[in-house]
Amino acid sequence: MLNKKLGAGAAFVAGLCAVASAVSAQDAEETFITAKQEQTAKRLIDKGLHDDTAWTLLESLTTEIGPRMAGSDAEARARDWGVQKLKRLGFKNVRIETFELTHWSRISERAEIVSPFPQALVIATLGHSPSTPAGGVTGEVVRFETLAALETSDADLSGKIIFVDEPMTRTQDGSGYGAAVKKRSRATIIAAEKGAVVALIRSVGTDSHRNPHTGGAVRGGAALAPVPTAALSNPDADQLARALKLAKEPVRVLVDIQTEFNQSATSGNVIGEIPGKSDELIVVGGHLDSWDLGTGAIDDGAGIAITVAAAKLVGDLKGKPARTIRVIMWGAEETGLWGAKAYAKAHEEELSLHVLAAESDFGAARIWKFQTRFGDAMLAKAKPFQRLLHPLGVGAGNNQASGGPDVSPLRAAGVPVISLYQDGSDYFDLHHTPDDTLDKVDPSAVQQNVAAWAATIYLASEMQGGFRDGAD
């Protein structure tokens, strides 16, 4: 803030000085990219802001394939779709790298208050829930305000249906999710330990529609959850809580869940490349599978569409990029990071060639924060990214980027990652629900994403040296 006592003329001069000082700081800071590269990155941003490839891909994937559960026929059709699209867009070395997984699927689900206030409740079975006996199981509901209250309870829960009613907090960065999602895998375990027959949870989500949020009830995905487990939509959780408040007798609920679990099914990662001048790799992508209730527009069709369209813009530049840009449509993310683990294993020998990795898997809203996980000595290399992304409304974050779930095995193996965080304020209104559909996506926000990713991929490919300590 300028000193208010300065006149207008002095303020103007002070302003000029501030600009001059910023420019000289920039000169001192960066020798990582050339002025010409900077101009190219700006041109990519402009192209991204007018891109329609991402929208066309997203419309095609969500419409022509729709829901595509890990290990399902629909996911297989999505892989064929991915191969066809990558080839048509000019990517090279397009292939599917298959892997095996255990395949869980929903058959049917039904819940109702039996007494004293008979009425249906809307639930979604959680991934890897076992079935109830045919026709369902009826039990008295015991409500816990929080997961912690269930964990520490010494109530007798034999034969009961537990109901963990803990709500989720809405935040821009999605930080409410970490706390709220714990109940999704923990409730079923504690329910089993304490003799309960079914675990119900309030949806892990921030909306108030009768579309429950599904999601995995187990971490990993190779085994079934201990007891049948489902999420009530938020309004249904409200309703059950009110029924318990108003009832003068126990509230009894019927839950009938039927699921299927197959020890072996096939999934795969779809991979395409823009070959570079070197074998070094910049890995970007999203995950191709979705939960079964929606059409996976924000989770994660958008991630696929944005990164493919952005990589294509870089590929359309004259000449080869310095490094090879590898786009991955990971398979079977939702049910246990199967594709991520399979990729890291299959490419173990070339992990040292992975200069940078990043996934777009947090929806389709505008990117507002750029984060890195670079070697400490390489942090200055974040500056050109930050400066170029700033006009897109993207601020600089810390050096603790996650990179996205499907690059977590790479990150664990020492590969530097970046995150282009989208605004998550509304993400958990839709996440894992039937409402994850194309109409929720803003085409201009997708273009902002493509612009940011195109510039990022280009800089990552061209920048002198890598991002690990000792890389340069």
Place this chain on the structure above:
Amino acid sequence: MLNKKLGAGAAFVAGLCAVASAVSAQDAEETFITAKQEQTAKRLIDKGLHDDTAWTLLESLTTEIGPRMAGSDAEARARDWGVQKLKRLGFKNVRIETFELTHWSRISERAEIVSPFPQALVIATLGHSPSTPAGGVTGEVVRFETLAALETSDADLSGKIIFVDEPMTRTQDGSGYGAAVKKRSRATIIAAEKGAVVALIRSVGTDSHRNPHTGGAVRGGAALAPVPTAALSNPDADQLARALKLAKEPVRVLVDIQTEFNQSATSGNVIGEIPGKSDELIVVGGHLDSWDLGTGAIDDGAGIAITVAAAKLVGDLKGKPARTIRVIMWGAEETGLWGAKAYAKAHEEELSLHVLAAESDFGAARIWKFQTRFGDAMLAKAKPFQRLLHPLGVGAGNNQASGGPDVSPLRAAGVPVISLYQDGSDYFDLHHTPDDTLDKVDPSAVQQNVAAWAATIYLASEMQGGFRDGAD
């Protein structure tokens, strides 16, 4: 607007004059209520704004009964609930006036795109739809942008599934509904005429959630619709339209609808009274039944709760009201105004005693407009209502009030009606969907409603003479 050339002093004087002139106009206008009555009405408004009876009733009805389809067991439980609540609140002559109706109910519904993009679609069968053959019927989808396009089409629709994709416009006064709802009853008729096997329509609603809007597919309700008929949620209508746009071959859809239709079932109107000094009647209420998908919070639990709570506030005043205040919880509104017609018939002999009638049946948002349908010579009697409601944010409308669906037979028989129109901007996001639940209701808006209704009921009861031409 004051002349801008006047100085501040002149403006102040002009302002004073305007106030003085308004006061004298008021004095001249109204000899219909006394200053004391006016004070009482203001006190009722203040009490209404602090009322919690309406919220408690609404919470109880939507939780303890939940969905309550016309002619169902749940609607019968709702009648018992109504009797109990009215008695407990001190109403007199509490009774159920039963009537017979044909009872339609939903058993199951399922739709999916069979080819070329296999995936499920979310539909809600419309009221009085017949069943498809067991296992469903599959046909090629033919889309019409509007109902008019279907009406005028000369395409061969034999064996086809027609899809009327006409959207609805969002408005504050709900005026988009009249145009959009036509397809709900017309599409099935034209489908049958042109040989189609199923009629699908875009939901009559303004939201973008995968909760379709049900509603009657026939007017009246004594017969089944000509062909199986269902509404797609708005996102599913988008999806089907996109599938038709992207497909290079016909889009085939399977629709499996199972319903039940019984020629005779029982419903009833629940009635309670605050006996007045005369037999003349002020009739207010809402309808007790709801569609089966939601818990009928805005349609029309709120109408019941608001009018009962408001009447109770009037009943709590010292001494009897001048006229008898009759509260009616109409039965079976949604499937054909069965309760409204039964009431008008059963009370035919005393229709001349009905001084004024009004229903609250447009949700639970703030009231913004007061309308009348008084005899032309009685229009001045609207002024005291308008003046008292104005501080609540309620403006004056015209003399073409509908009064609400359940008073339409009374209106047709010459009974004056009023409408307290709620803001309908969001009403058709929820109307007839699973999302019509208590969490969508703003308790302070309910209090504003109770305040407005309490003052209105009181004035209607106490005002000298009636509202028909020649009444006084």
